[in-house]
Structures are given as C-alpha cells and as structure tokens.
Amino acid sequence: MDISPEFISIGGNRNPAAADWDPHGSRLLAFGADNCIALWDPLDDRLRGVRSILNGHTNVVNAVKFFPTGSSNVSVLLSGAADHSIRIWHGRRDSGTGFELVKTLHDHQSPITRIAALAGSDVFATGASDGTVKIWRLVHDADFSSIDAELLQSITLSPRYFPLTIALATLDESSIILAVAGTRSTIQIFVSHDTQFQLAATLTGHEGWIRALDFTRETSGESSDLLLASASQDKYLRLWRVHRGEELPAVSSALNDPALGILGKSLSNKAHRIASATSKYSITFEALLLGHEDWIYTASWRHKAGKLQLLSTSEDNSLAIWEADPASGVWVCTTRLGEISAQKGSTSATGSAGGFWIGLWSPDGSSVVSLGRTGSWRKWTYSTLEDMWAQQVAITGHVREVKGLCWSRDGTYLLSTGSDQTTRLFSQWKRDEVSSWHEFSRPQIHGYDLNCVDSITNLQFISGADEKLLRVFDEPKGVSEMLSRLCKIQATSAELPDAANIPVLGLSNKAIHSIGDDQAVENGEMDEREAVDPASIVRKSTLDFDHPPFEDHLARHLLWPETEKLYGHGYEISSVAVSNDGSLVATACRASSIDHAVIRLYDTKEWLELKPPLKAHSLTVTALEFSHDDKYLLSVGRDRQWVVWERNAETTYALKHSNPKGHTRMILDASWAPTEQPTFLTAGRDKNVKIWQIGEGEVQLKGAVSATAAVTAVACSRDILQGRLQFAFGTEHGEIGIGTASPGELDKVSVTMISAALSSAKTINEIAWRSGKVEPRRQIAVASDDSSVRIFNISEAR
Structure with missing residues (x-):
C-alpha cells in the first residue's frame, strides 16, 4: 500500500x-x-x-x-x-x-x-x-x-x-x-x-x-x-x-506628555x-x-x-x-x-x-x-x-480531542466534532489547476463537549453531546451557495434558511434572514420602541466572498440552523448512526445498567421515537452501524458483547444474533463489510480486530488481526476493489493500519501500518472512508485525541 x-x-x-x-x-x-x-x-x-x-x-x-x-x-x-x-x-x-x-x-x-x-x-x-x-x-x-x-x-x-x-x-x-x-x-x-x-x-x-x-x-x-x-x-x-x-x-x-495625565507621575x-x-x-x-x-x-x-x-x-x-x-x-x-x-x-x-x-x-x-x-x-x-x-486565508483546527467524524452522503465534504464543543465542515477549494482543503463552515458552536456526528442527507446532520439529547442541523442557503461557488458542490434548489445565529444565553442555533446591504432593518410586528437585535440579521455581502472563510466568518456567520432535538436518553450520548436510506437514526448513551444501555430508534420524517427501545447491552453501547442494505443493525459495547438486530418490519428491529463474549475486553468499534454474505468487523481493547460472518442461523469468526495496543476504531471501505476487501483500524497509541483480504479468505489478512511519522500522537477515535464517487484514489479521514483531523490517500503500491 x-x-x-x-x-x-x-x-x-x-x-x-x-x-x-x-x-x-x-x-x-x-x-x-x-x-x-x-x-x-x-x-x-x-x-x-x-x-x-x-x-x-x-x-x-x-x-x-x-x-x-x-x-x-x-x-x-x-x-x-x-x-x-x-x-x-x-x-x-x-x-x-x-x-x-x-x-x-x-x-x-x-x-x-x-x-x-x-x-x-x-x-x-x-x-x-x-x-x-x-x-x-x-x-x-x-x-x-x-x-x-x-x-x-x-x-x-x-x-x-x-x-x-x-x-x-x-x-x-x-x-x-x-x-x-x-x-x-x-x-x-x-x-x-x-x-x-x-x-x-x-x-x-x-x-x-x-x-x-x-x-x-x-x-x-x-x-x-x-x-x-x-x-x-x-x-x-x-x-x-x-x-x-x-x-x-x-x-x-x-x-512630559500631557496626554498621559496622572500616569505621568508614576513614570x-x-x-x-x-x-x-x-x-x-x-x-x-x-x-x-x-x-x-x-x-x-x-x-x-x-x-x-x-x-x-x-x-x-x-x-x-x-x-x-x-x-x-x-x-x-x-x-x-x-x-x-x-x-x-x-x-x-x-x-x-x-x-x-x-x-x-x-x-x-x-x-x-x-x-x-x-x-x-x-x-x-x-x-x-x-x-x-x-x-x-x-x-x-490561514489555517484552522480543533483545540481539544476530536471525538467523531463522518463524510457527507456524496463524499463532497467532511464533518468533525469534538471536546472543543464545535462541529466543523472541511472541503476542497477548487480553483484552476489547484485544490486545497479548508474549513468552510462551523455548523455548531456548543456549550457541551460533542461526542458523535453522522450525516442524514447531504444537507442535514445529527450530533450528540454530553447533554442527553441529540440535535439535527440543516444547511443554510449562505453555506450552500458558498460551497457551490468555491468547492463546486452542486447547490440544491430546496427551500433553505439564509443563515443562523445563537441567541444570547441560548444553546440552539436559530434560523435568521439575510438582507441587502442598502436595505433598512425593519421591526416587523414588534413594538417600534424596541431595538432590533443586530445578531438576528445578516447582510448578504457578509456571506459573499471568493476565498475560504476567515476565522471571523466561521465564528460568527457560518452556523447551521437547528431543526430538531431528540430526547429520551438519561445520560451523555455515546454514539449515533443513520440508516443508509436516511430514514432512521439509532442512538445510545453512557450507561452502567441494562435500563440505560438501550438503543433508541427515531424516524427522520416525523422525528418520533420508535418504541420500544432495543435492550440487550448492560453497559455503554460504544458503536452502532447499519448494514449496507439496512437489513441489520450492529451494536457493540463495553460489556464485551456484539449484537446483530434484524429488520422485521418497515422500521422495527429485533434481536437476531448476539455474542456476550465477542472479545475478552470491551468492544470499542464495529463496521460492516460490503460482501455478499453479511460480514462485520469488531475492534476491542484486547488488541484484536475480529472478522465475523453471518451464516445459516449462526455467526462464525472468520479471521482476526492482532495489534500492538487496544484497537479503538475500525472502518471498512464501502466497496470491494479489484476483488479485495479493505478496512482501516486505529489504536490507543495512535497507530493506523490498513488491512486487505479476499472475501473468500478472510483468515488471510495482509496489514500495512502507516509510518510512525505520519501517525497520530494519541488515541484514534474514528475512521471514515470517503465514498468512491468523488476521488479516483481511496481516502480515509481520521479523528484523534491529539486534536487533529487527517485525511490520507491510499493506493496500491506500484
């Protein structure tokens, strides 16, 4: 590699x-x-x-x-x-x-x-x-x-x-x-x-x-x-x-400068x-x-x-x-x-x-x-x-641990979120023969540490924080037009709000309108004696620039309006996953009992919770992922077990398979492989990545990759390339490995480790493969506790 x-x-x-x-x-x-x-x-x-x-x-x-x-x-x-x-x-x-x-x-x-x-x-x-x-x-x-x-x-x-x-x-x-x-x-x-x-x-x-x-x-x-x-x-x-x-x-x-007044006496x-x-x-x-x-x-x-x-x-x-x-x-x-x-x-x-x-x-x-x-x-x-x-134009970045990241559905931009209480959007500025990566929007600036994020559509994402609820954000028109202008991301014709701001003493981003530079600010139906909050409007010229936004814009004008809050959990949100068709959201929170270690499902049309929640785990669910056809939902947790839930009706899932001793230590991440026979990977603190396959009525362990430290993240590419399955894993010490295997020989995995000079200095929290429609090369994005977001190109060695 x-x-x-x-x-x-x-x-x-x-x-x-x-x-x-x-x-x-x-x-x-x-x-x-x-x-x-x-x-x-x-x-x-x-x-x-x-x-x-x-x-x-x-x-x-x-x-x-x-x-x-x-x-x-x-x-x-x-x-x-x-x-x-x-x-x-x-x-x-x-x-x-x-x-x-x-x-x-x-x-x-x-x-x-x-x-x-x-x-x-x-x-x-x-x-x-x-x-x-x-x-x-x-x-x-x-x-x-x-x-x-x-x-x-x-x-x-x-x-x-x-x-x-x-x-x-x-x-x-x-x-x-x-x-x-x-x-x-x-x-x-x-x-x-x-x-x-x-x-x-x-x-x-x-x-x-x-x-x-x-x-x-x-x-x-x-x-x-x-x-x-x-x-x-x-x-x-x-x-x-x-x-x-x-x-x-x-x-x-x-x-003797008289302008210094009384200060002059102390000089x-x-x-x-x-x-x-x-x-x-x-x-x-x-x-x-x-x-x-x-x-x-x-x-x-x-x-x-x-x-x-x-x-x-x-x-x-x-x-x-x-x-x-x-x-x-x-x-x-x-x-x-x-x-x-x-x-x-x-x-x-x-x-x-x-x-x-x-x-x-x-x-x-x-x-x-x-x-x-x-x-x-x-x-x-x-x-x-x-x-x-x-x-x-200069550079930006997270200042605390980056806990979660995901690509947009079409792979045109990357969202990252973390303990510095921000969600950031990165994409490529495309101009003439040159392209470079920059932060283009800061959709969420929050009062709680953020733990996880996932895309619902290309214009909507959901994030979970240390505040027991999840928030859904919609892309505003100002950001959509900027991404179209600078990143060549096709703008949508959907009705979008112009921009967003955070009201004073608030935590929710509210949609606001943009007005022309020469347009007067009107009070609407408010009492004429009350002043208009200048933060509730934005001038159109403010969002019209021909370069990636400066920090002043990111901090003030490029928020996304919040459209929904999802309640139900009793503790800090630990993981979130959106189904591949975008119709369902699965979430979990930190837990030390079976009553709190449940998985809650919400539909994305009405934003209602689908009862009852899914019960199987006894400790925090650390990762959730839907299979590529949405037939299965995979959950893994600190109780060392993995659970496969099967879709039995349009929207409900029921327990199909579970293994309470999937690993000898807690399981920290999991990912589905794009194979014909349902196959998934689990990563554990026991320094192993295990490959499992669902067969006739049972799940078999097909292969394992051992690492030098606890494996904290694993992600499988979304397609088979040249007959080979590819996955990436990251460890507690910041090492990143790329594994390849033939779908028929999952016990024979070849692993290439990224060189120490390119690796992270601390724990890898999440890895996400970019969907292949955008770049001819394969790319992975990596979120780490050393506050970095990194994108790597991966190609076959010549």
Missing part, C-alpha cells in the same frame, strides 16, 4: 511562547498543537496548510523556538513541554524528510515555559515553572550534522516566580544581556561575565504579570542603543533603553547602572505605549525600510503595530488589526472570541500571523500599492 497524507487540520496551543517562524533554513512556522509540533508555511501560494506534525513530547508543548543557524539549508528547532523536557530537532531543506529528533534534555524539574536563542552565538536559555532559568550552549559542527547541548548555568530566580518570558541580546563584544520576567511585575536584568550571568538590575513600573520581552538595536549600527520592549497584563507596553557610557541619554519627552526615570567587563551602561525608561484594552501577550520588533516597528497582540482581540513619530519621538499605534471589541463572535456559549495569544512577523516583515483562542491562525499581508494590511 502507498499511504500519503492529503490534509492535516490541527489547532494551536494557547500559549504565547508556543510558536516561532524560521527566518532561515525551512522558512516554516512551527507551533505547539497539543503534545505535537505542527509545521506550516504561511507564505505557500498553494495553501497546503500543515505540512507535517512532529510527535515525541508526552505532554502539552508550551514553547517552540528556531535556533538561528544563519544557514539557508539547515534548521534547528527547540521545543519545551509540560513533560519537563526540551527536545532539539534537526531539519534540512534539501532532504525533504522534515525534522528528526536529535537530543532530549531532562534537566528541568517542572514544565518548560519559555525558550530564547541568541543570533550570532551558540547560546540559548530555557525557563521553567520550577523557578529556574538555564543557560545552554548548542554544540555542533559547521553544517549542524551533529548536535549536542551543554548546560552552562542554572539561575534560580529570587524572589521565586515563574519565568513566562526571556530575552537575550549581545551587549558588547565581551558580554550578553539577559532579561527575565513572569509572574511578578518586575523585570530582572542579568549580564554575563565570562560564561556566568549575574543579576545586574531590577526594572519596576509594570503593575501586572509580564508576558513578553524583546530586545532590538535602535538602528542597524552595532554601537546604537539597545531597546527592550516589555508587555504586561496591566494592558501597557513599556520601552527601556540600554545606553553605553557614563552619561545618561537625552531625557525622553514621553514623560519614574530612575537610571539603572549596569556594567560588562569592558563598559558601563545605563538602563532608563523610554516610553509607555497605551492603546490595548486587555492583557497583552506578545511584543516583537522588526526593522523595515529604516523604520523600527513593534507588533503587539492582546486579549482585546487586536494586533497593534507601533512606531515612533518622526517629529516628536512619541510612540503611536499606526495600524490595528483584528476585531473591534464590541463585535464578539459566538465562539463559546458566552460569545467571547478570546483574544490573540501569539503574534509573529514573517521573516521578510511583510506579513503578520496571529493565533486566537479557537486554535485558528489569522494572517495579514501588507500591500504597498494600497498601503494597507489585507487579511488572507
């Missing part, structure tokens, strides 16, 4: 230190995504999204930093995680194999919080929540083919605090300056003497935790002053000047004196930058066309670009990107979009990217012709 990745979607970790853009070598952006590191090229014209994912850490990745190699071919990536380890990865641009792990450091005793590296030297620093900062030297040969790291110094911070941010800079030919700050309101400045750093000054002024520090030279000259930017949860940025010599620099006019300009082995220096307060309305997470410098600019990102949903006014020298915000605070998106039940956690300049300084609370990246590029920043 040839197995290659087609698409990877994964959301970024909400940690200001968890991303970096490589200015040399790979030119890729690396970001922490759950326990993994995702690699993405934001400047890729083909918009291929996440290129690859590096697995290795055993806990959440908190800090990612590219070591400045200065080489156009070699990249060295440093990553730190909550597993207390620092990992060093090596990548070559010409190898095409991506990055490989070359060294793991276990010197810290607590989660790593930050990594800083110094260009032009081999020094890097790491901070951890054990209250220490460690200074390292990267030991390598000229082309970085062998890499090691030696610990130079361990600094215990006093008074003790967590270092949330670290910055390094060259002070002069003999010394390095180190700035450290975090869960206190002061900044500690260390200066190196020989190889050891000593505390030289403590800068006061901020009134909250400090989240970001960044050094730069004021001009490109080596002898120019160093500037340090600090960003804090007190909503302010401060600039500090490191000046060489006994004399103090000219007093900053910012202190002390006390000079802090520090010294290296060869020179004396002063550190003075330079400027206070006002403008953000909430915590500030990142601050980073760039030199562009002789101008010095500072990029900051904040919890107030904005990025700001600051520069000094040439006439007065006062620092002002020249550009603000992001969302106006008043416009909250419905990204959570409360409607908070949650701010920007990371902001990065591209290596050439012409683009900026930012990561928000929903795990999605946003990207802006500066157009010199129009003299403005334009938003462009």
Whole structure:
C-alpha cells in the first residue's frame, strides 16, 4: 500500500511562547498543537496548510523556538513541554524528510515555559515553572550534522516566580544581556561575565504579570542603543533603553506628555547602572505605549525600510503595530488589526472570541500571523500599492480531542466534532489547476463537549453531546451557495434558511434572514420602541466572498440552523448512526445498567421515537452501524458483547444474533463489510480486530488481526476493489493500519501500518472512508485525541 497524507487540520496551543517562524533554513512556522509540533508555511501560494506534525513530547508543548543557524539549508528547532523536557530537532531543506529528533534534555524539574536563542552565538536559555532559568550552549559542527547541548548555568530566580518570558541580546563584544520576567511585575536584568550571568538590575513600573520581552538595536549600527520592549497584563507596553557610557541619554519627552495625565507621575526615570567587563551602561525608561484594552501577550520588533516597528497582540482581540513619530519621538499605534471589541463572535456559549495569544512577523516583515483562542491562525499581508494590511486565508483546527467524524452522503465534504464543543465542515477549494482543503463552515458552536456526528442527507446532520439529547442541523442557503461557488458542490434548489445565529444565553442555533446591504432593518410586528437585535440579521455581502472563510466568518456567520432535538436518553450520548436510506437514526448513551444501555430508534420524517427501545447491552453501547442494505443493525459495547438486530418490519428491529463474549475486553468499534454474505468487523481493547460472518442461523469468526495496543476504531471501505476487501483500524497509541483480504479468505489478512511519522500522537477515535464517487484514489479521514483531523490517500503500491 502507498499511504500519503492529503490534509492535516490541527489547532494551536494557547500559549504565547508556543510558536516561532524560521527566518532561515525551512522558512516554516512551527507551533505547539497539543503534545505535537505542527509545521506550516504561511507564505505557500498553494495553501497546503500543515505540512507535517512532529510527535515525541508526552505532554502539552508550551514553547517552540528556531535556533538561528544563519544557514539557508539547515534548521534547528527547540521545543519545551509540560513533560519537563526540551527536545532539539534537526531539519534540512534539501532532504525533504522534515525534522528528526536529535537530543532530549531532562534537566528541568517542572514544565518548560519559555525558550530564547541568541543570533550570532551558540547560546540559548530555557525557563521553567520550577523557578529556574538555564543557560545552554548548542554544540555542533559547521553544517549542524551533529548536535549536542551543554548546560552552562542554572539561575534560580529570587524572589521565586515563574519565568513566562526571556530575552537575550549581545551587549558588547565581551558580554550578553539577559532579561527575565513572569509572574511578578518586575523585570530582572542579568549580564554575563565570562560564561556566568549575574543579576545586574531590577526594572519596576509594570503593575501586572509580564508576558513578553524583546530586545532590538535602535538602528542597524552595532554601537546604537539597545531597546527592550516589555508587555504586561496591566494592558501597557513599556520601552527601556540600554545606553553605553557614563552619561545618561537625552531625557525622553514621553514623560512630559500631557496626554498621559496622572500616569505621568508614576513614570519614574530612575537610571539603572549596569556594567560588562569592558563598559558601563545605563538602563532608563523610554516610553509607555497605551492603546490595548486587555492583557497583552506578545511584543516583537522588526526593522523595515529604516523604520523600527513593534507588533503587539492582546486579549482585546487586536494586533497593534507601533512606531515612533518622526517629529516628536512619541510612540503611536499606526495600524490595528483584528476585531473591534464590541463585535464578539459566538465562539463559546458566552460569545467571547478570546483574544490573540501569539503574534509573529514573517521573516521578510511583510506579513503578520496571529493565533486566537479557537486554535485558528489569522494572517495579514501588507500591500504597498494600497498601503494597507489585507487579511488572507490561514489555517484552522480543533483545540481539544476530536471525538467523531463522518463524510457527507456524496463524499463532497467532511464533518468533525469534538471536546472543543464545535462541529466543523472541511472541503476542497477548487480553483484552476489547484485544490486545497479548508474549513468552510462551523455548523455548531456548543456549550457541551460533542461526542458523535453522522450525516442524514447531504444537507442535514445529527450530533450528540454530553447533554442527553441529540440535535439535527440543516444547511443554510449562505453555506450552500458558498460551497457551490468555491468547492463546486452542486447547490440544491430546496427551500433553505439564509443563515443562523445563537441567541444570547441560548444553546440552539436559530434560523435568521439575510438582507441587502442598502436595505433598512425593519421591526416587523414588534413594538417600534424596541431595538432590533443586530445578531438576528445578516447582510448578504457578509456571506459573499471568493476565498475560504476567515476565522471571523466561521465564528460568527457560518452556523447551521437547528431543526430538531431528540430526547429520551438519561445520560451523555455515546454514539449515533443513520440508516443508509436516511430514514432512521439509532442512538445510545453512557450507561452502567441494562435500563440505560438501550438503543433508541427515531424516524427522520416525523422525528418520533420508535418504541420500544432495543435492550440487550448492560453497559455503554460504544458503536452502532447499519448494514449496507439496512437489513441489520450492529451494536457493540463495553460489556464485551456484539449484537446483530434484524429488520422485521418497515422500521422495527429485533434481536437476531448476539455474542456476550465477542472479545475478552470491551468492544470499542464495529463496521460492516460490503460482501455478499453479511460480514462485520469488531475492534476491542484486547488488541484484536475480529472478522465475523453471518451464516445459516449462526455467526462464525472468520479471521482476526492482532495489534500492538487496544484497537479503538475500525472502518471498512464501502466497496470491494479489484476483488479485495479493505478496512482501516486505529489504536490507543495512535497507530493506523490498513488491512486487505479476499472475501473468500478472510483468515488471510495482509496489514500495512502507516509510518510512525505520519501517525497520530494519541488515541484514534474514528475512521471514515470517503465514498468512491468523488476521488479516483481511496481516502480515509481520521479523528484523534491529539486534536487533529487527517485525511490520507491510499493506493496500491506500484
């Protein structure tokens, strides 16, 4: 089997230190995504999204930093995680194999919080929540083919605090300056003497935790002053000047700015004196930058066309670009990107979009990217012709475990759902000769963790959550027209609502109307004195764009209206399946008794429950699936048994076969095979996939495949290809295998395992085969606990 990745979607970790853009070598952006590191090229014209994912850490990745190699071919990536380890990865641009792990450091005793590296030297620093900062030297040969790291110094911070941010800079030919700050309101400045750093000054002024520090030279000259930017949860940025010599620099006019009012009194300009082995220096307060309305997470410098600019990102949903006014020298915000605070998106039940956690300049300084609370990246590029920043397509992904996924009935799009309380729709943007995968709609933004999803028709799906009921959603006209325009998915002529929104304090998506841009908002039959809720209408132009939607659209305008709720279960919904003709829905919930471990059936015309529910299991039913002709319904559960129910009338099912000891441990998934004689597969915690066939009055075990870990997902392709049956299975450790067998020889299964580099880092929750009418190649979609959704191409090896 040839197995290659087609698409990877994964959301970024909400940690200001968890991303970096490589200015040399790979030119890729690396970001922490759950326990993994995702690699993405934001400047890729083909918009291929996440290129690859590096697995290795055993806990959440908190800090990612590219070591400045200065080489156009070699990249060295440093990553730190909550597993207390620092990992060093090596990548070559010409190898095409991506990055490989070359060294793991276990010197810290607590989660790593930050990594800083110094260009032009081999020094890097790491901070951890054990209250220490460690200074390292990267030991390598000229082309970085062998890499090691030696610990130079361990600094215990006093008074003790967590270092949330670290910055390094060259002070002069003999010394390095180190700035450290975090869960206190002061900044500690260390200066190196020989190889050891000593505390030289403590800068006061901020009134909250400090989240970001960044050094730069004021001009490109080596002898120019160093500037340090600090960003804090007190909503302010401060600039500090490191000046060489006994004399103090000219007093900053910012202190006398009347606009600062009472703040001016707290801006002390006390000079802090520090010294290296060869020179004396002063550190003075330079400027206070006002403008953000909430915590500030990142601050980073760039030199562009002789101008010095500072990029900051904040919890107030904005990025700001600051520069000094040439006439007065006062620092002002020249550009603000992001969302106006008043416009909250419905990204959570409360409607908070949650701010920007990371902001990065591209290596050439012409683009900026930012990561928000929903795990999605946003990207802006500066157009010199129009003299403005334009938003462009970036990448999105789940930020918690992905629990369920399914293809639409015709295979044109993929739905995924998970513990981040969202359901997302992915499809292919088809343009000229190029196509790329993107998130096109976020049909459901919920207040409960979502567990399962299935398509009823191409325009309707059902999902189950931790709330005891199931919800049915219909595609709105705005989404249908967008998918037709961008993905070449045929639009329907059915009567559809225009769009949907979540009312304030509500959990149900309500249908709303779109109106023309020049149309007045009318109150209808309401009291004229009552204002119209602006969220209950949407302008037609809002849904009319020629590119995949940006995060702001996904979070606000691309919900699907909810049409039905299905009640009956007493606990959290565990599984849902829709019959192949779309007329029935079977559901189950978490259970520890036979009364709750029932399967409930609903018809999709009237949405009424068909009584009585199906009783056989004594514990949670983990998976349900209808056979291809809907003659049978298969259920498996934590009670280790599988049950086959047979259709005995138009809509009712009765117990036909069961095996209370189908596996020696709980059964976690099951799937029907498209063979003439009814055949199904079951996957269990006993590390086996078993193949069963219904014969004359009995069910026989025809074959078994053993895995190295508990098998948590199994799925059979919907058709026999070249006389071979194909199925995919996934394990608790993230491994994925493709099995093939002849329908006549089910005891002889050949298995191809997907390589570890392409596999998931955590449990596989669901696998779904794409229906073959869409792609000439076979494709599977995989949902995993590492928060990724992956699509793989599968073809016969040549």
